Amino acid sequence: MPLIAAAAQNGLIYALNAQGRHQEAEALAREALTAPRIPDRFTLVLRRGLARSLNGQARHEEALAEAERADELHRSLPEGQRRPETGAVELAAATALLGLGRGTEARTRAAAAHDACLAAFGRDHRRTAEARALLDRIINGA
Secondary structure, eight states, X not given: OHHHHHHHHHHHHHHHHHXXXXXXXXXXXXXXXXXXXXXXXXXXXXXXXXXXXXXXXXXXXHHHHHHHXXXXXXXXXXXXXHGGGTTHHHHHHHHHXXXXXXXXXXXXXXXXXXXXXXXHXXXXXXXXXXXXXXXXXXXXXX
């Protein structure tokens, strides 16, 4: 049951962020992260959702810190559990770095995210498109 609850909360956090309701997504992510016995895979996706919500609120330092925590978790997962999260942590970090005015670092991370997503998922996947859009924003200075 804790896995089902974590998965449902992650879906809601994603939806809230997509709707621009970043404060609500943040509150839900923080609450979900306090639940006992959440496997690292779900902790990772919840931290990603939290980073996205913080980026959406222009709280980029905090978002970068969450992205770094998520990256540590990502690296600790067995290889078979890493693939679904390909490029996601890099996207969160690149967005935070861009918000902090660290364009060169943001570009490096966004390019890495795009390349990884392209190789893992193909060009039509939503995360590949998101990485491409972020990279374009960085390159064009928007």
